[in-house]
Amino acid sequence: MIKNIPFKNLISNQRPFFLYDEKKLISNIAHVRKVMKNMLNIDVSLAFSLKTQPNYKIIQTINQHNVSLDVSSLNELNYALALGFDPERIFVGGVGVTESAIALSLETNVGGLHLNSIDGFECAFRIKKKVTSNTSLSVRFHPNYLKGTKLGETKEALLARFARSKILDGLHVYVGRESFEQNTVQQLFSDIEEMVAENLFSDSWTLYFGPGLPDLDQSKLEIFKINHRIKDIKIEVGRSIASSCGCYGAPILSVKNFSAEKKTVIIDGGLQHFGSPWVNLRHGPIQMNAVFCNAKGKQKKVSNASAAIYGSLCLWHDCLHPNFSVPEDIQRGDWILVPHMGAYGLTAGVPLFIGETLPLEFYYDGKRYIDVTHHNFGTI
Ligand SMILES: Cc1ncc(COP(=O)(O)O)c(C=O)c1O
Structure with missing residues (x-):
């Protein structure tokens, strides 16, 4: 579902987001x-x-x-x-x-x-x-x-x-x-x-x-x-x-090369938006064929480069995925869009923890991308 998404519109808010199809x-x-x-x-x-x-x-x-x-x-x-x-x-x-x-x-x-x-x-x-x-x-x-x-x-x-x-x-x-x-x-x-x-x-x-x-x-x-x-x-x-009807997008805050084999990527988002990291509890970490784009919404080619993806909470358990394929030239200001994020997302996480940026939620009804951000149970 994420191959043909109009990145430009979705990233223009400069906020992480969920998109449901x-x-x-x-x-x-x-x-x-x-x-x-x-x-x-x-x-x-x-x-x-x-x-x-x-x-x-x-x-x-x-x-x-x-x-x-x-x-x-x-x-x-x-x-x-x-x-x-x-x-x-x-x-x-x-x-x-x-x-x-x-x-x-x-x-x-x-x-x-x-x-x-x-x-x-x-x-x-x-x-x-x-x-x-x-x-x-x-x-x-x-x-x-x-x-x-x-x-x-x-x-x-x-x-x-x-x-x-x-x-x-x-x-x-x-x-x-x-x-x-x-x-x-x-x-x-x-x-x-x-x-x-x-x-x-x-x-x-x-x-x-x-x-x-x-x-x-x-x-x-x-x-x-x-x-x-x-x-x-x-x-x-x-x-x-x-699960498979939703994806999650977040801007990249920093890319570090602590080791030659693996980059460390920190996104403006993270575990606070999810009930659990991006792993399968039975089979461990899974490769999710994420899509990457630059700050202008132009898609970037994924290479053999590997990265551990971290959220921005700076907590020991804030590693979303230990081994993700990323573009070789991934950098601050790029975006990552991860599929299979339609379940146990925003409302299963701890979204208000230390006031981190909250994601928007978009809904595609076949014609339009509608902002359907979930606020709380009392507001519909
Ligand atoms: C009682 C019960 N029913 C249904 C569900 C939905 O689960 P699943 O995502 O495994 O279909 C859960 C999830 O934990 C549950 O506890």
């Missing part, structure tokens, strides 16, 4: 639907995890393309409602779901409420009994063969509490990037079918399944098939939809 966003939605249909052999509906990328324009496009929204806090719920999302297509879940979040979810009749624990479920169940609400209630299942220790409940705990009750409207499971592989996911579905046989669920129950798919353009992940007899599955995704 609508066409790519829409094609990612269609692609993920197809991938999940192939994996599970049934039509699935998608829910987008708001925390991955809360920019209002992206969320509005997601809404228009019939993707539901997955929110994890009272703030996120209020934000989704303020953006006009149909409550029936909002799903609330996560460890941070407080009683106020439960109450508002039930009051506004959101589609579903996923409780992270049995005691959370009991609390929601009690509140629901006192109010009239169509919201379905589910619990998070987290077997010990999935990474992470503080999330969800085990099969044993769920069977002990809910067997033969038919009380659950759904089950919520997130596999995650570290555990997503065929044997694990197949085992998970077998465990879920065991719970179905033990009558934990109502007749019209739903499985809310977060596979933990990475950026599919980058990872070339092999998708396997899963055997199961579950009829209603909602898929919860984040990066596979958002």
Whole structure:
């Protein structure tokens, strides 16, 4: 998406920026639907995890393309409602779901409420009994063969509490990037079918399944098939939809040659704009085919020269990438534009830390580059 960008306009503000591409966003939605249909052999509906990328324009496009929204806090719920999302297509879940979040979810009749624990479920169940609400209630299942220790409940705990009750409207499971592989996911579905046989669920129950798919353009992940007899599955995704629809641009502040093999490049931006450095947690640093241009917006040729890219926070962990291909003549005043930066960007970082320059966000709707800078959850 970044090959033909009008650099001149985007860099004229002299500020780092994010740029999101609508066409790519829409094609990612269609692609993920197809991938999940192939994996599970049934039509699935998608829910987008708001925390991955809360920019209002992206969320509005997601809404228009019939993707539901997955929110994890009272703030996120209020934000989704303020953006006009149909409550029936909002799903609330996560460890941070407080009683106020439960109450508002039930009051506004959101589609579903996923409780992270049995005691959370009991609390929601009690509140629901006192109010009239169509919201379905589910619990998070987290077997010990999935990474992470503080999330969800085990099969044993769920069977002990809910067997033969038919009380659950759904089950919520997130596999995650570290555990997503065929044997694990197949085992998970077998465990879920065991719970179905033990009558934990109502007749019209739903499985809310977060596979933990990475950026599919980058990872070339092999998708396997899963055997199961579950009829209603909602898929919860984040990066596979958002990552490759966005890129990040920043001006270069300095280039140093401390060693003959590798340059040190410092940009006017950095970790404060991101939830994590530009590496893949499973496979380490990845080459991202960035584009470079000079101060006038003229593209520069990338060479074999290698650089460690640092942000401007001057903190020990502010290395965005240890080994990046850059132009041989890279210099102060040039710009770097990095693809695959549409997820866990600005709003997942610490943007206000020591008052660093904040990036702008642009949105390309096929005709125009619109300034859609995200300010905060209270301002739309
Ligand atoms: C419960 C849950 N659902 C969905 C997501 C979105 O994740 P992904 O980017 O792996 O699709 C996350 C991310 O951590 C999550 O914790």
